[in-house]
Amino acid sequence: MGAGPELSYKKRTQQLLRSGIALWDVCAQGFRPGSLDSNISNPIPNDFAAFLRKHKHIKLIAFNGQPAAKLYRKYVLDNLPELLRHTPSAILPSTSPANASLSLEKKLKQWRKALCIIDINVAEKSILR
Numbered sequence: 001m002g003a004g005p006e007l008s009y010k011k012r013t014q015q016l017l018r019s020g021i022a023l024w025d026v027c028a029q030g031f032r033p034g035s036l037d038s039n040i041s042n043p044i045p046n047d048f049a050a051f052l053r054k055h056k057h058i059k060l061i062a063f064n065g066q067p068a069a070k071l072y073r074k075y076v077l078d079n080l081p082e083l084l085r086h087t088p089s090a091i092l093p094s095t096s097p098a099n100a101s102l103s104l105e106k107k108l109k110q111w112r113k114a115l116c117i118i119d120i121n122v123a124e125k126s127i128l129r
Contacts, residue, residue, distance in 0.1 A: 021115075024051070026063075026071040035098065037067035045075040052084045061087055062114055065094030090114050 003015040016023060030043035052058060063069040069091040077085060092114055093099060093107045102110075 022055075026068050026076065035096075037065065037071070040067075040071065043071060043075055045071070045079075048072075048076050049080050049084060052080070052087060058087055060114065061089040062111075063089065063091045065096065065099065066091060067094075 003012040003019070005012075007015065013023060024046060026045055027040060027043040028046045030040040032040045061072070063072065069089070072089075092110055093102050095107060095111075099107075
């Protein structure tokens with residue numbers, strides 16, 4: 001993928017987009033004392049309905065840790081139109097250094113596995129066409 005920390009944030013996000021990956025926070029706004037997502041209060045979610053309608057090719061919503069998935073379930077999922085509620089999702093280990101329960105190698109393995117599944121599904125669909 002080539003979007004490592006040696007690149008600037010702008011170049012990393014450009015490389016991710018070229019690889020077919022978009023980054024988007026569950027919340028457009030919220031108050032968070034400190035750096036833990038679990039401490040977010042007064043969240044205002046991003047407009048996932050509009051995003052998913054515009055980007056119908058989305059294969060997977062991958063959450064960067066449990067707090068992001070909880071925010072999505074609590075503030076987004078029930079407000080999506082029925083058709084959009086079935087977009088596959090995966091809760092992956094947080095990439096934050098605060099998540100020290102897993103080594104970087106184990107985090108990478110789980111993220112790579114999720115991305116590989118997407119690639120396999122895309123390849124299978126293009127073979128079946």
